Amino acid sequence: MMRQCCRWLAALLAALVLCGEAESSEALYFPCRSCHGDNGGGNEAMGAPAIAAMDAKYLARQLRNFRDGKRGMSLDDPEGRQMNLIMTILTDDEEIDQLARFVEAMPPTMPLRTLPAPAADVASLYQACAICHGADGEGRDEMNAPALARLDDWYISAQLRKFRDGIRGAAAGDMLGAQMRASVSNLDNRSMDKLAASIVRLASD
Ligand code: HEC
Numbered sequence: 001m002m003r004q005c006c007r008w009l010a011a012l013l014a015a016l017v018l019c020g021e022a023e024s025s026e027a028l029y030f031p032c033r034s035c036h037g038d039n040g041g042g043n044e045a046m047g048a049p050a051i052a053a054m055d056a057k058y059l060a061r062q063l064r065n066f067r068d069g070k071r072g073m074s075l076d077d078p079e080g081r082q083m084n085l086i087m088t089i090l091t092d093d094e095e096i097d098q099l100a101r102f103v104e105a106m107p108p109t110m111p112l113r114t115l116p117a118p119a120a121d122v123a124s125l126y127q128a129c130a131i132c133h134g135a136d137g138e139g140r141d142e143m144n145a146p147a148l149a150r151l152d153d154w155y156i157s158a159q160l161r162k163f164r165d166g167i168r169g170a171a172a173g174d175m176l177g178a179q180m181r182a183s184v185s186n187l188d189n190r191s192m193d194k195l196a197a198s199i200v201r202l203a204s205d
């Protein structure tokens, strides 16, 4: 009797899952809006970056990194912890990919310039980055290196510090983060701010 009942319940559940409408992309994006904005332009006060038009492959990888504890787990990373929390309600791989494609299709927003304009000598600093991120910060798919040109300067600068200080890219199995760490290990804060201020001007100048 018990077993039959279980079988019946299992069949009912399977039917419900099959009938269940897939979540719409708008519904999936709904919980993101409070921090990343309706247009995906980000929010400096919340530390939330602009994500509109971000490459779907990179975006989905970051969501999985947050979900799987490869990013955001450090106690020194209050911004990343928020994403870890959000990803406890978005665990399904297909939904992650669907949401990433939706965000990729959002029109790009203009990056914020909050740091002083860099001096002319920063071009040589960025040289070392261009090999992976592209001459105009457009990103290079074959290097798995994301576009930088649409990110706000404050966010770029904060991420560079996180990589250097082992807050991002140091988790076991984060090979791509480790590559990035190696590239910034020798930079001081001033150079990071100069780099961020010049990268934010790459696309628009
Ligand atoms: C409570 C605020 C909050 C909510 C809600 C939130 N985020 Fe975030 N998100 C952040 C913050 C803060 C960061 C920056 C983390 C860091 O500094 O490493 C971030 C980072 C990200 C990144 C990494 C971007 C990059 O350039 O590497 C992606 C992608 C992202 N969020 C997507 C989403 C999506 C999609 C949702 C909705 C499912 C969402 N976020 C919901 C606050 C939030």
Ligand code: HEC
Binding pocket: 061, 125, 126, 128, 129, 130, 131, 132, 133, 143, 144, 145, 146, 148, 151, 155, 156, 159, 160, 176, 177, 179, 180, 183, 184, 195
């Ligand atoms: C060897 C290739 C390589 C070099 C050189 C490199 N990067 Fe990266 N960078 C990457 C990869 C790969 C990622 C993505 C890491 C991940 O998936 O978490 C990344 C991520 C980043 C991010 C995070 C973007 C975001 O949306 O959160 C920033 C900012 C960045 N790089 C800036 C730089 C700067 C500035 C330099 C030069 C000083 C540089 N990178 C040099 C490969 C590189």
